[in-house]
Amino acid sequence: MNSVVGLNIVRFILLLLVQVLICNQIDFLGYINPYIYIIFIFLFPIREERLALLLISFVLGMLVDLFSDSGGVHAAAAVSLAYIRPILLKSSFGMLYEHQSIKFSTTDIGSLITYISLGTLIHHSILFSLEIFNISSILLVLEKTLFSSIFTIILSVLIIILFSRNRK
Amino acid sequence: MQQIFNFVIRNKTFLLFLLLFSIALALTIQSHSYHRSKFINSANFLTGGVYGTMNSVDQYFDLKTKNDILAEENQRLREQLLNTNTSVDSTFIDSSTYATEKYRVTVADVYKNSYSSTNNYLTLNKGANDSIKRDFGVITSNGIIGIIDNTSKNYSRALSILNVKSKINAKIKSTNHIGSLTWNGKSPVYVQLEDVSQFAPVKVGDTIQTGGESSIFPKGIGIGTITSFESDISGDTYTIQVQLFNDMTNIGTVYILENVDRTEINLLEKSNNE
Structure with missing residues (x-):
């Protein structure tokens, strides 16, 4: 139990630092940044209390906001992602979730990609619509959501595969 | 009463989500209105410290370009100095010519700069302790960068000209x-x-x-x-x-301008409006 808490604290700090010090500075093609801190929300232990996840996601989003001067957009997007996570889990892993027996390090890669893609798309669309906050630039919102999502999904899947042990 | 408690307990996840989401939304909305983004900004002890550590490492990577920019600016200033018509007589000191200092200049390092969002800010390593206040101008040798909109003790945040709120x-x-x-x-x-x-x-x-x-x-x-x-x-x-003129994607050092007469001008304008 303690090792799980420790692992999550380390993951929280590492992802936050990597996000604000490296990923926020990439600005690929001028405006495309990956937001990999949401891996923390994806990989949060499933059996833990949902309220804890909501609160921790809020704090994580708030810290990213603090570093990137964006008001509360990351907090809002992260909390929403944390709230709908069970639905995403159910739709991408099906029976495994019902039995509460998902191990992210051993699930098959297809479901993992579905799970991460859906989550990233939802997170990014909330993030960018709040950041731009203007109905008339809806095309810009969609453009940013699409390109950043592709970047985030690829990076997230790679990171999860790289850092999970015992993959066959 | 019992039923209310039951309702709260049954829907506690949704209610907590609603609460946190509305806090975040409120912060977002108030950050969209100029001059009111007080609570969440990068001019504070925590973010300033982290960005400062990062800056002390990565400033070495572009020392050469920074040198070139400085040399270029020196050349321009020297040209200006040599080509001014009025020769300064060192024996003649007129108190009125020295009393007209209009702008005080402070040099600052950029700790954080963004340009990919629609609301971009810069974090600078000078703050209230260096008598930096809100509404000071920020420039480089090439041109303008933005306006200071928040300060803490040792750090300040500038609203970049690459911000849809900037005017x-x-x-x-x-x-x-x-x-x-x-x-x-x-x-x-x-x-x-x-x-x-x-x-x-x-x-x-x-x-x-x-x-x-x-x-x-x-x-x-x-x-x-x-x-x-x-x-x-x-x-x-x-x-x-x-x-x-400025390459907004690559800014290392900036100058912060303080207009010495600013309070006087503001007072005058306020009294005219009333």
């Missing part, structure tokens, strides 16, 4: 026609000069400068050159595309 008074150098400088949130290379009178003879390639109507920037600080222009829908004004 700065500017003019065309050759004709003195004024307009307001805004950004449409698209390219970090171009900003827009709006509300320029249709009577102004606008030419591609002309220089845009600060107008000096506000008390933040002195008159004649460079901004950029005109690359294209078009009439507004109403047909009364031009909207001009301005290519910035």
Whole structure:
């Protein structure tokens, strides 16, 4: 139990630092940044209390906001992602979730990609619509959501595969 | 009463989500209104410290370009100095010429700079302890960068000109026609000069400068050159595309300008409005 808490604290700090010090500075093609801190929300232990996840996601989003001067957009997007996570889990892993027996390090890669893609798309669309906050630039919102999502999904899947042990 | 408690307990996840989401939304909304983004900003102990550590490492990577920029600026200043007509008589000291210091300049390092969002800010390593206050101008040797909008003890945050909330008074150098400088949130290379009178003879390639109507920037600080222009829908004004002198994606050191007479000017303007 303690090792799980420790692992999550380390993951929280590492992802936050990597996000604000490296990923926020990439600005690929001028405006495309990956937001990999949401891996923390994806990989949060499933059996833990949902309220804890909501609160921790809020704090994580708030810290990213603090570093990137964006008001509360990351907090809002992260909390929403944390709230709908069970639905995403159910739709991408099906029976495994019902039995509460998902191990992210051993699930098959297809479901993992579905799970991460859906989550990233939802997170990014909330993030960018709040950041731009203007109905008339809806095309810009969609453009940013699409390109950043592709970047985030690829990076997230790679990171999860790289850092999970015992993959066959 | 029992039922209310039951309801709260049954829906506790949803209620907590609603609470946290509305807090975040409230912070977002108040950050979208200029001058009120007080609580969540990067000018604080935590973020300043982290960015400062990062800066102390990565400033070594572009020392050469920084040197080149400094040498270029020195050359320009030296040229200006040698070509001024008035020779300074060292024996003659007129107190009135020395009492007219109008701008105080502070040099600061940029700890964080962004240009990919629609609301961009810079974090600088000088704050209230260096007597930096809100509404001081920020420039480099090439041109304007933004305006200070929040300070903490040791750090300050500047609203970049690449921010859709930014609005700065500017003019065309050759004709003195004024307009307001805004950004449409698209390219970090171009900003827009709006509300320029249709009577102004606008030419591609002309220089845009600060107008000096506000008390933040002195008159004649460079901004950029005109690359294209078009009439507004109403047909009364031009909207001009301005290519910035500054490369906003790569800023190392900036100067913070304090207008010494600012409080006096503001007081005067306030008394006129009443």
